[in-house]
Amino acid sequence: MSVFVIAIACLGLTSPDSVRGICHGSWHIEPFSSPQFVNRWGHGDTNSAHNEIAVDKEVIRNGKPTIRLITNAGFDNWVYFPNTKDWDLDLSVVKSLKFYLKSVNKHGWGGDPWIIFLDMSGRSARFDGTKRRLYDALTDWSLVEVPVGNRCLENSPSLGWKPTIETRFDWKHVSCVQIHQDTDDFGYTIWYSGFEFTGAKPIKWWLSSVNKPDLSVTYAEQRPLYRRYFPNYDKKYPVLLGKEVNEKHWPDAGEKVTYRVHVKNMGFAESKPTDFICKIDGKVVKKSRIPALVLRQDYIVEVPWKWKQGPIDFIASVDSDGNMDEISEKNNLLWFKTNAYTLAAICEKAIISPLNRTNNWYGSFSFEDWMRGATVDKLNMLARKSRYDFAPKGAEINVRLEKLIIVDKILNDGGKQDKEFGLDYIDGTWHYPINALDEWIDLANSFDWALNHELTHQLGIIDNYQYDLGADRNKVNGKGFGQPNGGMMGGGHINKHTYPAYADVDVAGLNFTKGLRRGYYGEYMFCIPEKNTLVVSIGGKPLANAEIRIYQKDMDTGNIDGPPVFEGKTDANGHYPLANRPVPYEYTTATGCSLRPNPFGYPDVVGRNGLFLIRTQIEGKFFYGFIDIGHFVVEYARGQKDANYPLELIAE
Numbered sequence: 001m002s003v004f005v006i007a008i009a010c011l012g013l014t015s016p017d018s019v020r021g022i023c024h025g026s027w028h029i030e031p032f033s034s035p036q037f038v039n040r041w042g043h044g045d046t047n048s049a050h051n052e053i054a055v056d057k058e059v060i061r062n063g064k065p066t067i068r069l070i071t072n073a074g075f076d077n078w079v080y081f082p083n084t085k086d087w088d089l090d091l092s093v094v095k096s097l098k099f100y101l102k103s104v105n106k107h108g109w110g111g112d113p114w115i116i117f118l119d120m121s122g123r124s125a126r127f128d129g130t131k132r133r134l135y136d137a138l139t140d141w142s143l144v145e146v147p148v149g150n151r152c153l154e155n156s157p158s159l160g161w162k163p164t165i166e167t168r169f170d171w172k173h174v175s176c177v178q179i180h181q182d183t184d185d186f187g188y189t190i191w192y193s194g195f196e197f198t199g200a201k202p203i204k205w206w207l208s209s210v211n212k213p214d215l216s217v218t219y220a221e222q223r224p225l226y227r228r229y230f231p232n233y234d235k236k237y238p239v240l241l242g243k244e245v246n247e248k249h250w251p252d253a254g255e256k257v258t259y260r261v262h263v264k265n266m267g268f269a270e271s272k273p274t275d276f277i278c279k280i281d282g283k284v285v286k287k288s289r290i291p292a293l294v295l296r297q298d299y300i301v302e303v304p305w306k307w308k309q310g311p312i313d314f315i316a317s318v319d320s321d322g323n324m325d326e327i328s329e330k331n332n333l334l335w336f337k338t339n340a341y342t343l344a345a346i347c348e349k350a351i352i353s354p355l356n357r358t359n360n361w362y363g364s365f366s367f368e369d370w371m372r373g374a375t376v377d378k379l380n381m382l383a384r385k386s387r388y389d390f391a392p393k394g395a396e397i398n399v400r401l402e403k404l405i406i407v408d409k410i411l412n413d414g415g416k417q418d419k420e421f422g423l424d425y426i427d428g429t430w431h432y433p434i435n436a437l438d439e440w441i442d443l444a445n446s447f448d449w450a451l452n453h454e455l456t457h458q459l460g461i462i463d464n465y466q467y468d469l470g471a472d473r474n475k476v477n478g479k480g481f482g483q484p485n486g487g488m489m490g491g492g493h494i495n496k497h498t499y500p501a502y503a504d505v506d507v508a509g510l511n512f513t514k515g516l517r518r519g520y521y522g523e524y525m526f527c528i529p530e531k532n533t534l535v536v537s538i539g540g541k542p543l544a545n546a547e548i549r550i551y552q553k554d555m556d557t558g559n560i561d562g563p564p565v566f567e568g569k570t571d572a573n574g575h576y577p578l579a580n581r582p583v584p585y586e587y588t589t590a591t592g593c594s595l596r597p598n599p600f601g602y603p604d605v606v607g608r609n610g611l612f613l614i615r616t617q618i619e620g621k622f623f624y625g626f627i628d629i630g631h632f633v634v635e636y637a638r639g640q641k642d643a644n645y646p647l648e649l650i651a652e
Contacts, residue, residue, distance in 0.1 A: 024325045025208035031195040032081050032205070033067040033099065040207065041067060042083035042359050044178075044446050047186070048439035049073030061100060061141055061193040074186040075110070080178040080445070081195075083359040084327060086208050088120055091148045092171040094203055096159065098145045099195040101137040107185035109134040112160075115146045116178040119170040125152070131160040134181060141193065148174075148197075208327075210365070214267030215274065215290065215318045216331035218368035219401040220303075221260040225342070225425040226250060229519030229590055238520050238605065240590055249517045250339070251307035259303040261316045261334070265293035266356070266366035267327050274324055278303045278316040280338070290318055296356075311398065311515070312338040328363040336376075339515055341459055342402035344423055345371055347432040349406050354437055360444040368404070370444055375430075376401050378452050379459075382488065383510065386502035388495065390637045395502060395510040397459070402426055427518040428458025447500055453488055460513065461506050462522040464491025466607035467628040469553060475561035476551050476613060477652055481626040492630050505630035508637035513591040522605030523589045528598040528632045531642040534576045536614065538623055538649050542574030548616045550578075552600065555609035565601075565612075575644075603629060614647060623649040 032040070035055040043051045049072050056068035071077055101113070112129025119125075127146050136142040147155035147163075149171050156163045181190065197203035226249050231238035240247075251257050261278065265271045271293045278286040278301070286303040293299055303316070317333040319326070326332075352367045359365055361373030376399045383395035403426060410431050411417045423429050430451075432440075439448065457463075464483055468491070471480035483491030492503020502510070509524035536543040550566035553559070570576045580597035588594040595602075603610060610629030615622060625647050635643035 024212055025206060027204045027206055029202045029204055031099070031193065032207075033192045033195050035065050037081070037207070038067060040082045040084070040210075042080050042445060043069065043071075043078065043442065044080070044444070045071065045073045045077045045442035046446075047073050047075055047077075047442075048436070049077060049186075049442060050438050051077070051442065053079065056191060059102065059191050061102075064193070066102075066191045066193040068189065068191050070189050072187045073183075075182050076180060077182075078178050078180040079192070080176050082176060082207055084208055084210065084363040085118065085176040085359075085445075086120075086328070086363055087175050087206055089174045089205055090172045091117075091174045091197070092150050093199065094149045095151075095155070095198045096145045096147050097177065097195065097197055098143065100141040100143055100193045101133060101190060102141050102193070103134065103137040103188060103190040105138060105183055105188035105190075107183050107188070109138075110182035110184050113144065114180045115144075115161075116180065117148065118175045118178070120173040120175045121170065123166040123169045125166065125169045125171075126164045127152075127156065127161040128164070129160060130162055137190070145198075210267075210327055211269055212267050212325055212327050213265050213269050213271035213293070214327040214331070214364050214366070215271055215293070215324065216264050216266050216362075216364060216366055216369050217316050217318055217334035218262045218264050218331075218366075218372065219404060220262065220314070220316065220334060220336075221402055222342075223258045223260065224251065225402070227424045228427050228517040230424070231520055231589070235584065236604070237585060237595060237602065238523055238589060239585075239587070250309070253307060253309055255307045257305055257307050259305065259314070259316075261301045261303055262298055262368075263290055263293075263301060263318055264298045264366070264368060265295060266331075266364055266369065268295065268365075270294050272324055274319040275321075276301050276316070276318050277320055278314075280305050280314050281308065281312045308338070310339060311396075314338050327365065330362040331364050331366070331369050336400035337398035340398035340400040341427040341518055342425075343376060343399060343455065343458065344403035344405060344421070344426040344429045345375070345401065345432055346405045346407060346410060346418065346421070346429065347371075348410055348434050349408055350434040351432055351437050351440070352406065354441065355444070358441045358444050370440065371404065372401060374440065374444065374448055374451060375455055378447060379455060382452070382500060382502055386487070386494070386497060386507050388504050388507055390634070390639070391507045391511055395507045396514050397510050399459070428455065430455055430458065449488070449500060452500075453490075456489060456502075456506070457521075458518065459510065460518050460521050460523070461489055461509055462525070462605070462607045464489045464503060464505060464607065464630060467491060467553075467611045467630065469560060469611055469626070473559045474613065475559055477615060477622065477624055479613075479624060479652065481611060481613075481628075483628075491628075503630070504634045504637075508633050511637065512593060516591045520589060520591050522607065523591060523593040524633060525603040525605055525607065525610065525629060526589070526593045526595045527636040528596075528600070528603065528629075529636050529640045529643040530580075530596075532578045532599050532632060533642075533644050534578065534614065534627070535644050535646045536570055536574045536576060536616075536625075536649060537646070538618070540648070542572070543570050543616065543649065544572045544574055546570050546616050546618065548576060548614055551613040551615070553609050553611040553613075555604040555606075558608065560611070560613050566599075599632075600629060614649065616649065622652040624652055625649040
């Protein structure tokens with residue numbers, strides 16, 4: 001059947017009501033656990049597990065082969081279909097999705113499966129099982145029937161599910177289904193069979209073809225680039241010395257810069273010629289034609305521009321009219337701010353081919369798209385999402401990929417290999433070795449906390465767990481301290497945000513230094529209000545006119561011992577003003593953070609001394625509490641010069 005006839009057929013079917021355009025694909029009613037669909041399944045895992053999905057002709061159901069997952073995973077491992085996440089099915093009036101499970105698991109199961117449907121906008125409908133379907137699957141095929149559509153909420157209790165439906169989830173445009181399972185230990189095998197949608201008549205489901213081209217605007221290089229900051233830490237506090245003091249870090253206003261925009265065909269067929277449009281600051285600065293590209297061919301478009309200071313929108317796109325039938329159109333546009341932080345990726349060649357076979361966040365099969373989706377796109381999403389009263393727009397920073405470097409092997413040579421690639425001009429660099437490949441494949445469609453945590457360090461944000469204190473390190477009263485409600489960097493507070501999110505102190509630090517280059521680390525620890533007062537209470541009542549002692553965590557030993565750094569008496573309202581202690585050197589960093597006398601003395605830029613223990617004795621009984629420097633930094637972000645810090649003490 002020709003592409004044209006398929007397109008007409010698509011428009012005549014009612015399963016989705018959206019117009020697919022040139023919809024190269026096919027409709028099906030057979031189970032998507034049938035052998036011909038095995039390559040359209042994807043998988044994910046939170047434990048960097050090794051997963052294998054295959055057809056099993058030995059373990060069959062109703063005389064038919066099944067889909068088998070073998071994994072060494074332990075917790076939250078999932079499969080999903082289709083791997084391009086572009087079903088675009090109308091399930092609004094469908095009753096349920098039915099299928100069968102069978103498993104071998106020597107560890108037993110951690111609970112029932114949970115099923116997640118995603119719509120074409122990425123919103124989710126999650127159903128947590130309340131039965132024993134996974135346990136039953138150890139002895140025989142276990143039926144799973146999960147409600148879908150507009151009546152899913154009323155049908156959930158009788159079918160044994162607890163639903164959580166994201167606001168504005170669209171059952172008319174469902175993109176894929178995920179099946180999650182959790183075990184008590186690592187390693188199991190599970191089989192899937194007999195998928196069908198139930199309703200008044202057989203429900204057809206759509207499967208797009210992957211025998212298509214796929215143009216992706218992957219990244220853009222800027223020329224000229226200028227060096228980031230290189231502060232000297234010999235005296236612990238960061239200072240610029242010698243030529244670094246007057247180093248140029250940005251182009252001058254009006255200076256000519258050129259962006260080298262990479263467009264690559266990451267599909268499985270040759271692309272057709274199409275258009276290229278680039279807008280900067282809302283104005284078209286470049287129109288061009290992209291020629292036909294063979295598989296994996298990279299094409300560079302040079303975009304000239306006269307530099308403007310500030311966060312200017314850069315948008316480059318291909319196939320603007322959407323006429324090309326591609327695997328994914330989500331990768332047809334590249335957006336960043338012109339003053340974005342730059343990242344370089346140094347990658348071992350061996351990771352490229354496996355990631356080219358792994359569908360990613362964009363629904364494409366592209367190493368470059370994986371890199372962009374797993375790193376800079378996620379960082380920018382976190383920045384926008386993490387909003388607080390002092391940061392209504394979130395962290396007002398932006399990150400882009402500037403340099404993609406492929407090497408045979410990443411060398412542990414003290415940085416000599418890195419210097420060959422001019423990385424002094426890049427704000428942050430990360431290495432991608434083959435030994436982390438399972439993690440990247442498993443989380444290509446999800447969120448890689450470890451990777452994004454480390455990339456955030458490249459932007460100068462510290463580990464907030466540095467404030468934490470083990471009980472064995474507390475030589476005063478043996479009590480430990482850990483971060484509550486912590487964010488991406490292992491501490492701080494995310495308040496009402498759902499994980500993942502940057503904590504309040506992280507956003508404060510990012511915004512203090514926005515629009516400037518990186519190279520500094522943790523200098524935002526210097527940002528503390530001029531006056532700081534503890535407001536101490538016990539049992540909700542002010543600790544009035546009481547003697548208190550305040551101890552500080554030592555940045556060298558990691559202990560809290562003696563002597564106290566403050567001793568004194570609270571007033572009638574439980575207030576205790578913290579005196580400003582001297583610092584080794586008063587100055588302001590090139591990123592605008594001023595080291596001045598403050599209660600912590602020298603606030604370690606790694607955070608190692610950013611914790612106070614407060615202790616008092618009332619009628620022979622000791623009470624205590626902790627407060628970390630993150631609270632002080634956040635109050636500074638709120639514009640407070642005279643800040644109060646409520647602190648409830650508890651009995652030892």
